[in-house]
Amino acid sequence: DTEVTQTPKHLVMGMTNKKSLKCEQHMGHRAMYWYKQKAKKPPELMFVYSYEKLSINESVPSRFSPECPNSSLLNLHLHALQPEDSALYLCASSQDRGLSWGNGEQYFGPGTRLTVT
Amino acid sequence: AQTVTQSQPEMSVQEAETVTLSCTYDTSESDYYLFWYKQPPSRQMILVIRQEAYKQQNATENRFSVNFQKAAKSFSLKISDSQLGDAAMYFCAYRDDTNTGNQFYFGTGTSLTVIP
Numbered sequence: 001d002t003e004v005t006q007t008p009k010h011l012v013m014g015m016t017n018k019k020s021l022k023c024e025q026h027m028g029h030r031a032m033y034w035y036k037q038k039a040k041k042p043p044e045l046m047f048v049y050s051y052e053k054l055s056i057n058e059s060v061p062s063r064f065s066p067e068c069p070n071s072s073l074l075n076l077h078l079h080a081l082q083p084e085d086s087a088l089y090l091c092a093s094s095q096d097r098g099l100s101w102g103n104g105e106q107y108f109g110p111g112t113r114l115t116v117t
Numbered sequence: 118a119q120t121v122t123q124s125q126p127e128m129s130v131q132e133a134e135t136v137t138l139s140c141t142y143d144t145s146e147s148d149y150y151l152f153w154y155k156q157p158p159s160r161q162m163i164l165v166i167r168q169e170a171y172k173q174q175n176a177t178e179n180r181f182s183v184n185f186q187k188a189a190k191s192f193s194l195k196i197s198d199s200q201l202g203d204a205a206m207y208f209c210a211y212r213d214d215t216n217t218g219n220q221f222y223f224g225t226g227t228s229l230t231v232i233p
Binding site: 050056094105108 | 152160161162163164167169208210214219223224225226228
């Protein structure tokens with residue numbers, strides 16, 4: 001199974017709402033990522049988890065709150081978002097650099113298309 | 118920080134022809150991975166091809182091949198016999214074994230159009 005799943009596929013939320021994005025993988029990867037992507041732009045790194053611990057936070061506003069409940073799951077909690085936060089949110093996983101790397105690549109989920117109104 | 122540069126924002130190719138997408142990168146590391154990812158419109162990002170820096174032989178996957186020039190820090194992607202399904206954004210990416218080794222660095226992407 002080389003699949004990363006994300007739910008929901010689409011999400012529309014108001015600026016006062018609280019919602020969560022979910023991501024799951026069963027490849028045994030110990031590194032998991034959240035990216036934000038605008039149209040025709042590269043993914044922009046938000047957070048990296050390594051062995052369920054937050055290892056990289058790219059100065060993301062606190063209205064985005066990541067959580068890694070276990071080695072297979074990654075959540076992104078959203079609160080009081082702004083219209084400029086509308087984007088495709090991608091989850092990815094990879095073998096952690098501390099292991100043998102495997103094939104080194106990242107596997108991406110299909111993304112959640114978020115619209116903030 | 119490592120940087121990845123794709124100097125061609127847009128490219129086009131006739132169906133069945135060959136096209137080459139360029140990528141250069143900057144690093145002081147000797148051991149690293151390079152990747153080409155494809156993202157069709159409104160579809161999932163998938164890996165096209167990978168290259169380990171220690172391997173001198175260029176990677177090949179069916180119609181896709183790379184020209185890896187380690188000294189020049191160049192990593193171009195050649196698509197042969199282009200098909201309509203090859204139309205997508207293509208991102209070059211880099212990963213190494215430093216303390217930020219769980220971080221992937223992406224180029225700005227090349228939008229490929231395939232003309233029937």
